[in-house]
Amino acid sequence: MKSIAVYPGSFDPFTNGHLDIIRRAHPLFEEIIIAVAINSKKTSLFSPEERVEMIGKVFHGWDKIKIDTFEGLTVDYCKEKNSRVILRGLRAVTDFDYEYAISLMNKKLAPEIETYFLMADNEYSFVSSTIVKEVARHGRAVSNQVPDVVGEALVKKFSV
Structure with a gap:
């Protein structure tokens, strides 16, 4: 079986x-597979x-990177894509508490799917999409926190 990891998130922004x-x-x-979650209950800055x-x-x-969108439970999406791995990044202990609880529920729902956690590099341990949006909303530079294409999109979004 091909080793496929699903990296789910809202990525608003990446x-x-x-x-x-x-x-x-x-x-x-x-x-x-970078799986962009569609959550109709959440207000997003950028469309899916x-x-x-x-x-x-x-x-x-x-190579080896695909981008997709999904709605619903991550484990159901993983099954659809024949993936047995959910990839998650952790910035701090607070992330771990939240992610651990989700991984336990995912394990109950789909015992064959494992969650792999990667610790954020220290350089990015404080970076979050929420903080990036807030800083950009106030006209401050976020170029060190986002890829160039995302930085350009943030400038356009907030300069209107």
Whole structure:
């Protein structure tokens, strides 16, 4: 069976922390699916299509990377894609508490699917999509926290 990891998230926006997780996981799997979650109950800055487009530009030319959208439970999406691995990044202990609880529920729902955690590089341990949006909303530079294409999209979004 092909080793496929699903890296789910809202990625609103995609940050250098997300990029770091993918960069380090890339050699570990035959395929990584960056799965942009669609959550109708959550107000997003960027549409799912915009997020997929930006992430696609970030990973242009990379092998083994696919970008997709999904709704519903991550474990159901993993089954649909024949993946037995959910990839998650952890920035701090607070992330661990939340992610651990989700991984336990996922294990109950789909015992064959494992969650792999990668610790964020220290350089990105404070970076979150929420913080990036707030800083950008106030006209401050976030170029060290996001890929260029995302930074440009944030400037456009907030300069209107």
